[in-house]
Amino acid sequence: MNKLSSSKPTTINDVARAAGVSRQTVTRALNNMPDVSAVTRERVIAAASALNYRPNRAAQGLVRGSKPTIGLVVSDLRNPYYPELASELTRKAGLRGWSVVLCDLGDDPDDAHRRLETVAQRVDAMVGHVAAGEWKGALANTPTVVLDGPSDSAKHAVIAIDYEPGIRAAIDHLKSAGCSRIAMVDAGRAPSIRRQIYRRLLNEYGLQWSPDSELVAPDTHDGGVRAAARLCKQNPQTDAVLAFNDVMAVGMLKGFARADVNVPSDIAVVGIDGLDIGTLVTPELTSIAIDKAKLADIAIELVDALLDGVTPPDERLHRTATHTLAVRESA
Template sequence: MASSVPAITILDVARVAGVSRQTVTRALNGLPDVSAATRERVVHVARQLNYRPNRAAQGLVRGRDVTVGLVMEDLRNPYYPELASALSRLASEQGWSVILCDIGDDEEKARARLESMVHRVDALVLTGCRTDTVGLLPGDALRGKALGIPIVMLDGSPADQVDAVVEIDYEAGVRAALDHLTGRGRRRIAMIDSSHIASSRRESYRDYLREHGLAWTGRSEVRDDETHEGGVRAAHELLGRYPDADAVLVYNDVMAIGALKGFARAGRAVPDDIAVVGTDGLDIGTLVTPELTSLSIDKTALAQHAVQLVDNILSGRAPAGSRERRRIGLTLVVRESA
């Protein structure tokens, strides 16, 4: 049987850095009375040795519980408050606290928000963020991986710096939505997509239309902001470019609700003239007329995975560098709009 490699301890860091155990503790916890040069040397050694402190023990020393930083792109989109509510509730059951960080669209402001938050948390959960969001994190936050700070990505592209990823199976969801639309006799299916990212949903949509012999041209797709106003504009643009469309798949529910308004203003009845399917499964989809059919993301399940992954890494149950990947599906919730 192969012998296990002894875990690196704080004493190993202290020995290599040439400082006391107490100095290592103060440097890694951002406490005062440690010079910048000493702190940098300790952090460098900890990173090189892949030292991962016992966060549970640190919590006892600091007299506080674990704090998770939840980083989101835009709290104005109801998807993020719904997810934040689920994660905060589950974290509370663990005795944890959650700090929210809305990064917004301004890169410099986003960097400043992350800088002010990241040194106050024991773990980071990134959700709905662009891939380059990881690049906005302060350098010592990424070095923090060696200091036991997990970075978990929800519904985003994996990056080398993250410890775990929870992906959403949009391909299966898109196919379920299009199966539903074609089953209702819809054949001229358009798509309203995000103008900010290269959406995997668009590729799944195109693949489905090609495989099922359904019409597609460049006029079948419209892209706009991921907002209610973007949905209104996209609906008007779509009707101008593809007036014969009898159904549309929309990037998210907020845009889809905007599209409902845009079609109504243009005198198009939903679903009689054009069926509408959103994505996210937000509660607000039941507050509009007609109620919105949507591919629902289980926000509680997504939050559960996030909490489990953070807990596994903090407790040492997840091997260092394991980069666990999980996946959840979407559920088509059929209401009045399609």
């Protein structure tokens, strides 16, 4: 049996035609319901397999009386951003009676792909932050909402993150506080979107910049500690620093304390993400914060649309979220 050559997703009607049965028989066979002979069930399963048909699990849920299950994909659960997002998404899903399965990709790309494939078979839809290329193959037939990552808008729903308003607000705040030598610690050698915006805004505001204004470090607490020490040696005239995320920024607070550099009188520190940990340190961390409850709301809305049959590239499946500046003690 040949697979359909069309690029359109295989439908239950395609399976019914290939197996020579009715649509209702396909539904009953794939849901292992009574009144379908073993021979017919095997023929339907074979047709569905040959056509790479993935049943609409939302429709299956209606047949079985069950609610949808979402897979939440994160790159590293040790980063507190992801537990905070997971908490919000789980609560929002729970209000609808939906379940959430967590998928932590880890550091091994091959293992990550296997985990995605395994979880995709157990859920109705996927939501998450995933590196480029990870969605391909594993989630080809799974309704998917991509959060702030490389995506094919022709295949997935997307929540884009616009960092510029939050970073602009931070630089405005630092400038009004008298800071003029603002550094940034990024998390990768290739400039992130956050660093690109930082560079452009410094140029727009006519603020000082040099290669020494930028550092690269792991996006971890220890990475932030080491980055603070390096910044003190590399560019001691710096009077403010923007960290790639709050975890790094909290590490920088410790690094500056060890170097007897006072925050914020000697140097102001701003993080990104607005994590709860920022309020548990002294001084409390000023952060470019994203509303994770609102982000979860949008994700749930998009999953609902996908399960209702809305398909990309419908513009309703592309949303944008922004950050706001939470001013605390560190800047």
